[in-house]
Amino acid sequence: MIDVCLLGTGGTVPLPNRYLTSLYVRWNGHAVLVDCGEGTQIAMNRMCLSGKQIDTILLTHFHADHTAGLPGLLLTMAKQERTEPITIIGPKGLKEIMQGVLIIARYVPFDICLREITGNTSVFSLFDMEVTAFSLRHSVPTYGYRMELKRSRRFDPEKAKKNGVPLRLWGLLQKGQQAERDGIVYTPDMVLAEERKGISLVYATDTRPVPYIAQYAKDADLLITEGMYGDPEKIEKAKLNRHMLMGEAASIAASANAKELWLTHYSPSMHDPLLYEEDVRAVFRNTVISKDGQMKTLKFEEK
Amino acid sequence: MIDVCLLGTGGTVPLPNRYLTSLYVRWNGHAVLVDCGEGTQIAMNRMCLSGKQIDTILLTHFHADHTAGLPGLLLTMAKQERTEPITIIGPKGLKEIMQGVLIIARYVPFDICLREITGNTSVFSLFDMEVTAFSLRHSVPTYGYRMELKRSRRFDPEKAKKNGVPLRLWGLLQKGQQAERDGIVYTPDMVLAEERKGISLVYATDTRPVPYIAQYAKDADLLITEGMYGDPEKIEKAKLNRHMLMGEAASIAASANAKELWLTHYSPSMHDPLLYEEDVRAVFRNTVISKDGQMKTLKFEEK
Numbered sequence: 043m044i045d046v047c048l049l050g051t052g053g054t055v056p057l058p059n060r061y062l063t064s065l066y067v068r069w070n071g072h073a074v075l076v077d078c079g080e081g082t083q084i085a086m087n088r089m090c091l092s093g094k095q096i097d098t099i100l101l102t103h104f105h106a107d108h109t110a111g112l113p114g115l116l117l118t119m120a121k122q123e124r125t126e127p128i129t130i131i132g133p134k135g136l137k138e139i140m141q142g143v144l145i146i147a148r149y150v151p152f153d154i155c156l157r158e159i160t161g162n163t164s165v166f167s168l169f170d171m172e173v174t175a176f177s178l179r180h181s182v183p184t185y186g187y188r189m190e191l192k193r194s195r196r197f198d199p200e201k202a203k204k205n206g207v208p209l210r211l212w213g214l215l216q217k218g219q220q221a222e223r224d225g226i227v228y229t230p231d232m233v234l235a236e237e238r239k240g241i242s243l244v245y246a247t248d249t250r251p252v253p254y255i256a257q258y259a260k261d262a263d264l265l266i267t268e269g270m271y272g273d274p275e276k277i278e279k280a281k282l283n284r285h286m287l288m289g290e291a292a293s294i295a296a297s298a299n300a301k302e303l304w305l306t307h308y309s310p311s312m313h314d315p316l317l318y319e320e321d322v323r324a325v326f327r328n329t330v331i332s333k334d335g336q337m338k339t340l341k342f343e344e345k
Numbered sequence: 346m347i348d349v350c351l352l353g354t355g356g357t358v359p360l361p362n363r364y365l366t367s368l369y370v371r372w373n374g375h376a377v378l379v380d381c382g383e384g385t386q387i388a389m390n391r392m393c394l395s396g397k398q399i400d401t402i403l404l405t406h407f408h409a410d411h412t413a414g415l416p417g418l419l420l421t422m423a424k425q426e427r428t429e430p431i432t433i434i435g436p437k438g439l440k441e442i443m444q445g446v447l448i449i450a451r452y453v454p455f456d457i458c459l460r461e462i463t464g465n466t467s468v469f470s471l472f473d474m475e476v477t478a479f480s481l482r483h484s485v486p487t488y489g490y491r492m493e494l495k496r497s498r499r500f501d502p503e504k505a506k507k508n509g510v511p512l513r514l515w516g517l518l519q520k521g522q523q524a525e526r527d528g529i530v531y532t533p534d535m536v537l538a539e540e541r542k543g544i545s546l547v548y549a550t551d552t553r554p555v556p557y558i559a560q561y562a563k564d565a566d567l568l569i570t571e572g573m574y575g576d577p578e579k580i581e582k583a584k585l586n587r588h589m590l591m592g593e594a595a596s597i598a599a600s601a602n603a604k605e606l607w608l609t610h611y612s613p614s615m616h617d618p619l620l621y622e623e624d625v626r627a628v629f630r631n632t633v634i635s636k637d638g639q640m641k642t643l644k645f646e647e648k
Contacts, residue, residue, distance in 0.1 A: 055421050056384070058391040080417040081359070081384050088361040106449050110416045113409045114383040118358050138448060145445025146409050 044069045044191060044241050046264060048336040049085035051315075053248070053270055053285075053307035054107050061085040061334055062107050063307040065245055065266060068095060069191060072169050075115075076100045076187060076245050082111035083118050089335050093119045098168050100175075101132030102247060103184035104139050112140075113147035120151055127153035131166075131175075133183040134158045159185055176258045178249035180284045186246035188258050193241075193342050195234040205232040241340045244300075247307045250281065251290040256297035263340045265298060267291040269305030269331070272318030285309075288318050292325035304332045347372045347494055347544050349567060351639040352388035354618075356551070356573055356588075356610035357410050364388040364637055365410050366610040368548055368569060371398060372494060375472050378418075379403045379490060379548050385414035386421050392638050396422045401471050403478075404435030405550060406487035407442050415443075416450035423454055430456035434469075434478075436486040437461045462488055479561045481552035483587045489549035491561050496544075496645050498537035508535040544643045547603075550610045553584065554593040559600035566643045568601060570594040572608030572634070575621030588612075591621050595628035607635045 045068040050061025062079030066086065073095035075082070086093065093115060102108055112130075119128070130136065136158045144150065157166075164175045164185075174188040197216045207228050211221045215233040222228070244259040247268035259265045270285035280287050288305055295303035303326055308315045315331045322329045330336070348371040353364025365382030369389065376398035378385070389396065396418060405411055415433075422431070433439065439461045447453065460469075467478045467488075477491040500519045510531050514524045518536040525531070547562040550571035562568045573588035583590050591608055598606035606629055611618045618634045625632045633639070 055424065056387050056417065058387055080414065081387055084359050084361055084384055104451070106416045106420050106451065110413070110449050111383065113413045114359065117409050121358065142445040142448025145442060146413050146449070148407070148409065 043342065044189075044243060044340045046243060046338050046340060047089055047091060048266065048304060048306055048332050048334070049082060049089065049091075050079070050334050051306040051308055051332050051336075052079075052107075053268065053309055055310045056081045056107075057310060059334070060308065060310075062111070063247060063268070064108075064111070066091050067189060067243065070170060071095070072097050072171070074098045074100060074168060074171075074189070077102055077108040078111040078115055079107040080110040080114075083115045085334065086115075089337075092122075094122055094124065096128065097126075098129045098131060100173070100187050101130065101136065101139075102178070102186065102245075103133060103180060103182050104135055105182065105248070108248075109139060109143070112143045116143070116147050116150050116154070120149065124152050127155055129155045129157060131157045131159060133185055134160055135183070174258060176254065178246060178255070179252045180248045180250070184248060186244065186249065186255060186258060188242060188244045188262070190242040191240050193238040195230075195237060197233060198235040199233075201235065202233040207232050239343055241342060243340060244298075246294075248285055250284050251286050251294055253297075256294045259294065259298035259300050262298060262300045264302050264304065264338065265295050265300040266304045266306060266332075267294065268307035269315065269318075269322075270307055270309050272312055272315055272321075288315075288322045288329075288331075289325055292322040292329050295326040295329065300326075300328075302328045302330065304330045304336060306332045346645065347492075347546060347643045349546060349641050349643060350392055350394060351569065351607060351609055351635050351637070352385060352392065352394075353382070353637050354609040354611055354635050354639075355382075355410075356571065356612055358613045359384045359410075360613060362637070363611065363613075365414070366550060366571070367411075367414070369394050370492060370546065373473060374398070375400050375474070377401045377403060377471060377474075377492070380405055380411040381414040381418055382410045383413040383417075386418045388637065389418075392640075395425075397425055397427065399431065400429075401432045401434060403476070403490050404433065404439065404442075405481070405489065405548070406436060406483060406485050407438055408485065408551070411551075412442060412446070415446045419446070419450050419453045419457070423452065427455050430458055432458045432460060434460045434462060436488055437463055438486070477561060479557065481549060481558070482555045483551045483553070487551060489547065489552065489558060489561060491545060491547045491565070493545040494543050496541040498533075498540060500536060501538040502536075504538065505536040510535050542646055544645060546643060547601075549597075551588055553587050554589050554597055556600075559597045562597065562601035562603055565601060565603045567605050567607065567641065568598050568603040569607045569609060569635075570597065571610035572618065572621075572625075573610055573612050575615055575618055575624075591618075591625045591632075591634075592628055595625040595632050598629040598632065603629075603631075605631045605633065607633045607639060609635045 269288035572591035
């Protein structure tokens with residue numbers, strides 16, 4: 043299972059009751075932070091989430107509302123006597139940004155590994171989590187992230203027997219290895235039940251609503267995107283600044299057949315995002331107008 | 346008069362209910378911000394204080410809990426369509442720190458003037474405010490600031506008459522100029538009443554309690570210093586990290602004959618600074634264990 047906490051829901055400027063958009067993702071003893079604007083460590087503290095478990099920080103892009111919390115967070119980790127390295131992943135230009143971060147932070151005693159993503163797509167693993175970075179359409183190079191926890195196939199003794207697999211090979215095949223005995227090749231497929239759906243979580247902000255977001259968010263358990271503006275009349279402003287309307291985000295969720303959509307990254311000019319709830323739910327029913335600290339545990343389906 | 350707002354009272358790490366120490370000082374249409382840690386712009390917003398009036402930012406030193414809010418604050422000023430330049434003043438090394446700030450902030454469309462202070466003392470004017478920077482004893486170069494609003498001398502017509510000043514010279518002398526008529530030199534002293542006390546405000550953190558803080562804080566209307574630790578048993582830690590105990594700060598206020606002392610910059614490990622109120626008031630009675638958003642208007646004395 044994956045615990046998800048949307049630390050803040052603000053875009054551009056942090057507000058007293060609306061911290062900047064950042065996502066804390068925790069599973070099997072690991073944690074990833076996606077984006078880190080000013081005040082992210084305060085929002086984490088408010089939700090009683092520790093930076094200690096964070097192995098990796100994924101950055102979508104380098105606008106300061108997604109990065110300016112890094113010096114403070116790294117220093118707080120240092121004060122917690124962290125010695126483990128941390129990996130920071132983001133678009134090309136990450137190394138330059140981190141130079142700025144480390145001029146401000148100065149004394150960070152643990153190693154920071156930087157990984158710059160290039161190209162339209164990049165797939166990599168964070169422990170047992172598979173991450174796909176996919177480029178978005180914003181005013182600067184920006185990536186969305188699909189995070190997926192695969193589910194192992196169940197061992198099926200009936201199937202093993204039916205396929206005549208010798209008992210002493212069951213363990214080997216269950217681990218995914220194949221074996222040959224007496225000229226017969228036995229494969230894992232002969233003892234494993236059907237594929238099972240994993241858990242997938244997609245985070246896509248800041249961006250215009252390009253169609254391939256829906257492809258990467260296909261059947262996602264949770265899609266989190268910006269809902270910068272609720273009012274459809276803000277469409278020209280959204281196009282100009284390369285942001286999305288809430289309704290556009292809801293259309294993506296519908297095309298993607300996502301289970302649930304969380305909107306976030308609200309414009310500071312939008313005082314009450316809930317005003318648009320009914321309208322966006324008409325486009326995609328399982329839309330949540332997120333609030334700071336929105337949490338959920340994503341679980342494997344029963345079966 | 347001077348409006349003072351202590352935006353936060355935290356040291357080292359910003360907490361949900363304790364923002365980092367930063368001081369907003371406003372007078373005669375100007376404003377100065379002293380220090381700008383992560384979250385300072387949120388604390389300003391919470392107190393309904395605008396960045397628009399800020400002409401100058403004074404930095405005490407370059408630990409990130411005093412500087413990491415700069416990228417966000419400058420960008421928020423940019424979003425408010427600021428075109429006026431801003432001056433940032435701090436110890437030597439300011440230019441390097443600002444390189445880091447501007448790597449994160451990136452697009453700041455207004456001019457930023459930097460002024461590095463060197464030496465033990467530096468006196469300069471911010472409009473009609475006289476500022477004295479004086480070096481403190483911390484683990485990195487650090488300055489305290491005395492801010493003083495001088496008060497003009499009252500015009501005294503009885504004194505002018507008594508000194509035989511011709512009526513047509515009164516205006517000139519009142520403005521501080523001297524004049525000569527018929528071989529007689531007339532000076533402002535001949536028409537002005539006695540000197541009047543101005544308003545003075547002193548901000549000194551982070552530092553060990555060196556004696557000259559009391560000299561610069563002499564007769565201050567308000568002295569604001571760190572009260573990093575309340576418990577006297579933390580003295581070795583305070584010495585090691587070059588910070589002050591609350592009791593040490595209170596002794597400075599007493600030596601300085603300050604009118605009032607505000608303590609701030611509390612260690613995150615100190616959950617309830619009010620526990621030490623009685624003890625520090627035994628050393629200096631007018632000590633305030635400040636809370637975030639503590640405000641006061643300092644006025645010229647009646648007379």
